[in-house]
Amino acid sequence: MLIRFKKSFEKIAMGLLSFMPECKEVRKLQETMQEYGRNKDWHLYLWKEEDILGTIGVRIEGDVAVIQHVSVNPSHRNLGIGKKMIKNVREQYEKDYEVCADHATEAFVDKCDMESSSSQV
Template sequence: MLIKFKSSYEKIAMGLLAYMPDEKNVKKLQQTIKKYEDDDRWQLYLWKEAEDIVGLVGVSLLENETYQLNHISVNPSFREEGIGKKMITCLKKIYKGNVVPSVQTTLFFVKCENEKGRE
């Protein structure tokens, strides 16, 4: 289930964000977390599976109630279980389907859309 980011989850969120190719540097990770904490247009969610936080998604408000998927990450131990797809599905419910990918998330987003179309 998706849960909203709280500062008490900062280390977990930074660990998950570090799996993103553009988020390897500690300073960059700190800047990204700060953006989610300080800017109301940026929202970060964590995915909880049983008692473990195993995934993360982050969106930002663009315009016309459209949200951009900026970050998506799943702990490597939990990959290939459909968690990323579940996170995107939940985001689309929260934001009424108005979610578009960023350059960094496009490949995964399109893959999820294609798999959904085959179901």
């Protein structure tokens, strides 16, 4: 299930965020984590089963909710966690916002959207 980030999960969240291409550099990773702490328009979520297995971020820009920082523990990839996180975030935000993806997550989000729309036909 998707849970809101808490400070006690900071280390695990940073480990997961470090798989994002733009967070490979430690300084950038730290800045990203700090932004989630201080910017009320940046929301970070974690995917929790027995352990924390993924992250997904949302950045609010006016009427738009931008999906960013989608990352899954490498040992648990290709099991549908990424798709479930996108679906959950969409359901949560699409009532109030237009939901889109940033450059880094766009291809994956497009794939998820395509699959969910074809499964509804």
